Amino acid sequence: MSNTHLNIATPANDQLKRRVSNFLQQAGRAGLQSLEVEAYGGAVTVRGRVRSYYERQLAINCCQRVAGVVQVVDDIQVANDEPLGVAQIPSEAAVMT
Numbered sequence: 001m002s003n004t005h006l007n008i009a010t011p012a013n014d015q016l017k018r019r020v021s022n023f024l025q026q027a028g029r030a031g032l033q034s035l036e037v038e039a040y041g042g043a044v045t046v047r048g049r050v051r052s053y054y055e056r057q058l059a060i061n062c063c064q065r066v067a068g069v070v071q072v073v074d075d076i077q078v079a080n081d082e083p084l085g086v087a088q089i090p091s092e093a094a095v096m097t
Helices: 011-025 052-066 092-097
Strands: 036-040 042-051 071-078
Touching: 011 036, 011 042, 011 052, 042 052, 052 071
Parallel strands: 042 071
Antiparallel strands: 036 042
């Protein structure tokens, strides 16, 4: 059996999805308002793009705080995500001025 949840519309799933979406909307961060939410049973999948790892963690924490959520599947991408170990090195011109 696959771990992938089907997006089955039931009143309970729709209600959980709505509660999680509303909580993200009220979090006060514009980046969280554009996230998509799916719910199946107590499992919630959150997907979309945020500006920082802080916003990503905030979104996950918000989802975990909603009554009825037993699992959060994180499918959130961070904008400008650089591979680990890669740093932006300023040009000499920027350093000299």
